Amino acid sequence: MPFARESWQIGPMETNDWATPTFGADLAQRGYALNKMCYSFNHAENRAAFVHDEDAYCARFGLTETQRLAVKHRNVIEMLQAGGNVYYLAKLAGILGLNVQDIGAQQTGMSVEAFKSKLVSAGK
Amino acid sequence: MARIVGAITTSHVPAIGNAIARGLQRDAYWKPFFDGFAGVHRWLEEMRPDVAVIFYNDHGLNFFLDKMPTFAVGAADEYRYADEGWGIPAMFAPFPGQTRLSWHLIESLVRDEFDVTTCQEMQVDHAFAVPMALLWPGTASWPVKTVPIAINTVQHPLPSAARCFKLGCAVGRAIESFPQDLNVVVLGTGGLSHQLEGTRAGFINKEFDLMCMDKLVSDPAALTRYSNAQLVELAGSQGVELLMWVAARGALTGRVSSVHSNYHIPISNTAAGLMVMENQSSGVRSRAAGAETV
Numbered sequence: 001m002p003f004a005r006e007s008w009q010i011g012p013m014e015t016n017d018w019a020t021p022t023f024g025a026d027l028a029q030r031g032y033a034l035n036k037m038c039y040s041f042n043h044a045e046n047r048a049a050f051v052h053d054e055d056a057y058c059a060r061f062g063l064t065e066t067q068r069l070a071v072k073h074r075n076v077i078e079m080l081q082a083g084g085n086v087y088y089l090a091k092l093a094g095i096l097g098l099n100v101q102d103i104g105a106q107q108t109g110m111s112v113e114a115f116k117s118k119l120v121s122a123g124k
Numbered sequence: 125m126a127r128i129v130g131a132i133t134t135s136h137v138p139a140i141g142n143a144i145a146r147g148l149q150r151d152a153y154w155k156p157f158f159d160g161f162a163g164v165h166r167w168l169e170e171m172r173p174d175v176a177v178i179f180y181n182d183h184g185l186n187f188f189l190d191k192m193p194t195f196a197v198g199a200a201d202e203y204r205y206a207d208e209g210w211g212i213p214a215m216f217a218p219f220p221g222q223t224r225l226s227w228h229l230i231e232s233l234v235r236d237e238f239d240v241t242t243c244q245e246m247q248v249d250h251a252f253a254v255p256m257a258l259l260w261p262g263t264a265s266w267p268v269k270t271v272p273i274a275i276n277t278v279q280h281p282l283p284s285a286a287r288c289f290k291l292g293c294a295v296g297r298a299i300e301s302f303p304q305d306l307n308v309v310v311l312g313t314g315g316l317s318h319q320l321e322g323t324r325a326g327f328i329n330k331e332f333d334l335m336c337m338d339k340l341v342s343d344p345a346a347l348t349r350y351s352n353a354q355l356v357e358l359a360g361s362q363g364v365e366l367l368m369w370v371a372a373r374g375a376l377t378g379r380v381s382s383v384h385s386n387y388h389i390p391i392s393n394t395a396a397g398l399m400v401m402e403n404q405s406s407g408v409r410s411r412a413a414g415a416e417t418v
């Protein structure tokens with residue numbers, strides 16, 4: 001018998017909306033290892049350990065191959081697709097020296113300056 | 125008996141904490157935001173609250189996905205800000221708790237069928253600390269004791285706006301039945317419209333925010349009719365933090381006046397909102413205003 005997905009669950013990956021992803025049952029389960037690693041970055045010694053040996057640190061948390069590649073690519077949309085939650089990913093972004101305008105620009109395919117201009121123009 | 129003097133709702137963007145740490149309040153980018161707090165400071169000086177009950181959302185400091193409470197109430201003598209991973213300096217003095225009021229709230233809420241998680245240890249993140257620093261800037265020790273109430277906005281399903289409003293009503297009833305003469309201010313932090321993730325990152329909706337600020341005072345029941353999916357669509361995936369504003373408004377009696385407000389775009393990726401709502405009647409909780417009927 002095929003797996004019956006409950007109606008309240010977020011749909012499978014291919015039907016999720018990467019314009020505005022909903023971090024619910026599907027993504028929360030898929031992303032657990034990635035998010036757990038990012039949560040560990042609340043501690044400075046863990047951030048240092050990641051910087052010192054990224055492969056070993058990712059392996060310690062059991063990231064999937066997709067998650068490992070998303071981190072390697074520094075690609076936020078790929079991390080979201082791998083189940084990353086933006087609040088935890090922000091801690092990784094901090095290590096990488098990216099603020100929320102930088103990741104906004106990356107996700108929307110804009111320059112950082114253009115992204116900032118868009119924010120300012122929202123107030124006009 | 126304890127008395128609710130009013131509610132203050134404000135954005136809590138982490139960048140504000142960095143601006144405070146770097147003394148940028150008069151910088152051209154920040155001035156329109158920080159200047160909005162002068163009226164709040166005057167009001168607080170007049171009201172002199174003893175306690176702040178703070179609705180906020182944890183962003184992955186105290187809670188992880190291993191255990192994610194929908195509603196959590198602090199019951200500690202002290203709450204500390206800690207490293208969130210990306211660098212607001214640890215500049216906040218520890219926040220004193222009010223454990224007697226915490227436990228009174230917990231007992232009253234569970235009796236009211238809000239089965240909250242009780243936290244005798246609780247770290248508080250920027251969503252708690254930044255608003256405190258905005259309301260009482262430059263103080264070596266906080267002039268109020270605090271009760272944190274965390275609402276899950278990390279992992280869906282989130283509690284609905286209607287449910288958060290009812291939680292606020294129950295918190296309001298609990299505060300007003302606390303048998304000690306205390307002046308209590310209720311805070312709701314977060315919002316307004318913003319979205320950090322996805323290809324719609326940077327989404328801001330000024331028209332919706334201004335409508336929410338208006339309705340929050342005059343007709344909060346109107347806001348409780350939105351589903352969270354609608355709030356995400358209209359206010360952005362983090363704009364759903366409006367839930368904390370709705371909860372704070374629920375704690376007021378229904379006879380409420382707006383004594384101060386400010387709105388400024390952008391602070392970081394966010395439309396920053398600020399409101400002070402005074403509780404005009406003390407003691408008499410207006411059921412006719414719709415507080416219990418949504």
